[in-house]
Amino acid sequence: MVSASLKTAAPARGLHLEVKNLSHAFDLGKTSLPVLNQVDLSLQPGESVALLGPSGCGKSTLLRLVAGLEAPLSGQILVDGQPVGAPDPSRILVFQDPTLYPWRTVWDNVALGLQARGLINSQRERVDAALAKVGLGEFRDAYPRQLSGGMAQRAALARALVNEPRLLLLDEPLGKLDSLTRIAMQGELIRLWQQQRYSSLLVTHDVEEALLLSDRVLVFSNRPARILAELKVERDYPRHRDDPHLVELRQQALELLGLGSSW
Amino acid sequence: MPTYSAELPRRAAARPFAVWKTGLLAAAGWLAFALYSSEAPNAIRDWPYTRELANLSLANAALLALIALLPGPTARLAERLRPAGPWLLALPLLLGLWQLATAKLGLLPVPFFAPPQALLEVYAEDWPRLAESLLHSFWLLANGVLLGSVFGFVAGVSIGWSQRIGYWLHPVLRILGPVPSTALLPICFFIFPSSWGASVFLIALATWFPVTVLTWSGVASVDRAYYDVARTLGASERFLIFRVAIPAALPHVFVGLFMGLGASFSVLVVAEMMGVKAGLGWYLQWAQGWAAYANMYAALLVMALLCSGLITALFLIRDRVLSWQKGAVKW
Numbered sequence: 001m002v003s004a005s006l007k008t009a010a011p012a013r014g015l016h017l018e019v020k021n022l023s024h025a026f027d028l029g030k031t032s033l034p035v036l037n038q039v040d041l042s043l044q045p046g047e048s049v050a051l052l053g054p055s056g057c058g059k060s061t062l063l064r065l066v067a068g069l070e071a072p073l074s075g076q077i078l079v080d081g082q083p084v085g086a087p088d089p090s091r092i093l094v095f096q097d098p099t100l101y102p103w104r105t106v107w108d109n110v111a112l113g114l115q116a117r118g119l120i121n122s123q124r125e126r127v128d129a130a131l132a133k134v135g136l137g138e139f140r141d142a143y144p145r146q147l148s149g150g151m152a153q154r155a156a157l158a159r160a161l162v163n164e165p166r167l168l169l170l171d172e173p174l175g176k177l178d179s180l181t182r183i184a185m186q187g188e189l190i191r192l193w194q195q196q197r198y199s200s201l202l203v204t205h206d207v208e209e210a211l212l213l214s215d216r217v218l219v220f221s222n223r224p225a226r227i228l229a230e231l232k233v234e235r236d237y238p239r240h241r242d243d244p245h246l247v248e249l250r251q252q253a254l255e256l257l258g259l260g261s262s263w
Numbered sequence: 264m265p266t267y268s269a270e271l272p273r274r275a276a277a278r279p280f281a282v283w284k285t286g287l288l289a290a291a292g293w294l295a296f297a298l299y300s301s302e303a304p305n306a307i308r309d310w311p312y313t314r315e316l317a318n319l320s321l322a323n324a325a326l327l328a329l330i331a332l333l334p335g336p337t338a339r340l341a342e343r344l345r346p347a348g349p350w351l352l353a354l355p356l357l358l359g360l361w362q363l364a365t366a367k368l369g370l371l372p373v374p375f376f377a378p379p380q381a382l383l384e385v386y387a388e389d390w391p392r393l394a395e396s397l398l399h400s401f402w403l404l405a406n407g408v409l410l411g412s413v414f415g416f417v418a419g420v421s422i423g424w425s426q427r428i429g430y431w432l433h434p435v436l437r438i439l440g441p442v443p444s445t446a447l448l449p450i451c452f453f454i455f456p457s458s459w460g461a462s463v464f465l466i467a468l469a470t471w472f473p474v475t476v477l478t479w480s481g482v483a484s485v486d487r488a489y490y491d492v493a494r495t496l497g498a499s500e501r502f503l504i505f506r507v508a509i510p511a512a513l514p515h516v517f518v519g520l521f522m523g524l525g526a527s528f529s530v531l532v533v534a535e536m537m538g539v540k541a542g543l544g545w546y547l548q549w550a551q552g553w554a555a556y557a558n559m560y561a562a563l564l565v566m567a568l569l570c571s572g573l574i575t576a577l578f579l580i581r582d583r584v585l586s587w588q589k590g591a592v593k594w
Contacts, residue, residue: 067495089497099488103510103587113496115506143587163496 014199015080015090015166017043017066022075024061025224034224035061038075041218041227043167048193048200050210052253053220059203062225063169066201067093079167089113092165096172098152100144106155107131107140113163130162131155133192150181154188161192168193170202174209186212190237207253211246212239219256228256283341285348286331289355293324296355300362300380306369312387313366316380320355327351374556381557382564389558392546397565399541400531403459404573407466408527412520415471419478419519423512424504440472444526445533458538462531469530470523474516481515482508514588517581524577528570543569 024036035058043049051059065072068087077084079091092113100109111127114120120127131137134154144152153173160168170189174182186209193200193213204210210217217231231249233239239246254260297320300313330337330344344351358379364370366378386393421428422436444465455461485508493507535544543566550558 064491069491069494087494087497089495091495093491093495095488095492097488099486099492101489101507101510103513103585112493112498116493116496116498116502145587145589159492159496 013166013197014044014046016045017041017167017199017201018076018078018081019062019066020076020078022062022065022072022077023224024058024065024070024073024075026061036065036072037224037226039225039227043199043201046197046199047216048202048214050202050204050214050217051220052204052207052210052217052257053225054222054257055205057220057223058225059220060171063093063171063201063203066167067091067169069093089117089163090165091167091169092160092163093169093171094156094160094173096175098144098149098156100147100152100155100159102144105141105143106136106147109144109155110158110162112159126162130158133161133195134158134188148181149177150185153177153185157188157192161196164196165198167199167201170200170204172204173202174206175204182209187238189213194237207250207257208241208246210253211249212241217249217253219253280334280338283331283345283348285352286327286341286344289348289351290324290327290331292352292355293320293327296359296362297321297324299359299367303367305366307366307373310366310378310380310384312380312384315387316383319383320358323355374554377557377560382561385558385561389561393562393565396541396543396546396562397569399539399545400535400543400566400569403462403535403539403542404466404527404531407463407531408470408524410463411467411470411523411527412474414467415474415519415523416478416516418471419475419516420482420504420509420512422475423479423482424508436472436475439468440476444469444530448534448537452538458534458540462534462539465534466527466530469526470520473522473526474519477515477519477522478512481512481519484515485511514585517577517585520577520581521574524573532566 019039019041022036022039023034025032025034039062041049051062053059061070064070066077066084068084068091084091100106101112104112107127110130111120111124114123114126128137128140131140134157136151136155136158139147139151139155144155147155153176157173173189174185177185190213200214202210202213211231211233215233217233219228219231220226221228229252231253233246233249235243235245251260297317300320301317305313330341361379365373365376366380418432418436422432423429447465447468448461451461451465452458455464489507489511490503493503498506531542532544532547535542536548539545543562546562547559547566550556550562
């Protein structure tokens with residue numbers, strides 16, 4: 001199961017995630033809307049897995065459950081064998097919107113997690129390092145309104161990475177970026193993941209992005225989401241978009257999503 | 264009138280010296296007003312302090328002319344005064360109209376309308392009493408507004424954050440909040456041991472209501488995603504309140520403070536007119552009782568400056584605290 005890239009890189013410090021028979025529904029007052037239907041998945045330490053599916057199918061809910069922001073209706077989420085309770089900085093969720101705090105400078109935004117845990121005064125250099133890693137060192141004193149979309153999302157990444165998460169949950173992190181910035185950021189995500197060896201769970205509805213960034217791609221059905229298929233991407237990183245293997249997998253994925261004929 | 268803070272393009276630093284024409288015109292305006300005040304015949308009687316008013320205006324004219332004409336350090340002053348130029352010109356003209364309608368032609372009935380020099384007389388002769396009234400008003404207002412703001416802020420955050428506190432505070436807010444504080448004045452004068460204490464309470468109440476409602480709505484309208492971000496980074500509830508909810512709600516809080524301050528002014532004046540034996544409201548009442556209308560105008564002007572000064576101070580604080588916002592309305 002360990003992907004080719006893992007064999008050459010530093011030992012993984014990512015965590016092991018196991019989701020067993022997970023079901024969830026939204027409470028809409030009188031009725032409830034089922035969003036997840038008996039989902040099973042596992043993530044090896046340091047592995048990168050993409051969840052691909054139509055928008056609104058419940059993938060993002062899965063990430064919120066894994067992060068501990070909500071409790072599932074039934075089923076189990078185990079992290080290194082322990083059930084998930086409250087949110088914990090070892091599992092950090094990066095949202096589609098950067099959701100930087102507009103009243104804080106970039107530096108103070110990135111410092112958020114360390115400040116919340118009372119570590120900021122002793123570990124200020126970690127913030128500087130995280131900013132440097134995403135290339136925002138010069139923007140440390142800027143306010144979020146002064147950043148472009150790509151820069152803001154990079155700041156949001158730094159805000160997550162500064163906490164050295166063992167599992168990074170990425171909820172369509174590049175969904176709102178223009179296509180050029182998107183391509184650049186995809187490369188950046190691979191680089192950061194290879195450096196830090198966290199486990200990564202990426203939610204996306206972009207087939208190409210899923211294939212470029214992950215060891216395995218899990219294709220989800222419409223709501224209530226269940227896993228339709230698992231596609232293994234047997235290529236090293238960084239990958240090439242026009243690799244025949246990726247093109248073939250893309251075709252398979254689109255067929256699974258009911259878009260086979262439109263390609 | 265509010266203007267927007269879209270900054271005007273900065274003027275080039277090294278600019279060749281040029282005479283400030285509007286400044287010269289304004290100087291001429293003040294000179295004309297001085298001459299008209301002192302030389303034109305009065306309609307009903309000669310007013311004291313006409314000479315002093317004319318001298319002050321002359322000084323104004325001379326100062327403006329110097330600033331407009333001289334290069335060097337005063338040129339920088341001219342640069343700063345430049346935006347106010349049209350107003351500096353309009354002021355002596357408006358004063359001239361006032362002079363014309365009162366002292367010179369007697370168009371407005373005496374003694375209800377006093378000429379400008381009568382106000383000058385009040386400031387020159389009655390300033391100790393005016394200053395004392397100003398201090399009294401300020402002290403009363405400061406106590407009430409401070410208490411009301413603190414309690415309003417705490418109440419607003421509590422209602423916005425905790426459903427249990429909201430359950431008890433919300434009905435109080437609904438029933439007591441919209442009642443004009445001035446309506447409670449008679450009761451309060453009866454209940455409280457001193458009229459001063461009653462007034463502090465009512466000013467606090469008038470400030471409390473808008474501060475509470477807006478702080479509450481500010482806390483309630485914080486983007487849920489902000490909390491999610493902080494929680495996934497390991498934030499405690501304390502951190503969520505003090506580092507997320509409150510800073511995110513601050514723009515609303517300042518609107519509440521602005522409205523509360525505005526409400527406090529009217530309570531202040533009514534309280535001073537009805538029970539408190541000091542302050543600008545009391546001075547107004549007293550002046551009216553003696554038919555000293557010039558004193559009333561003088562006190563009104565002081566009151567206008569006090570209120571406007573306080574609002575300006577609040578906005579300055581807001582601009583500092585909320586410097587991360589852009590395009591905020593400037594006072």
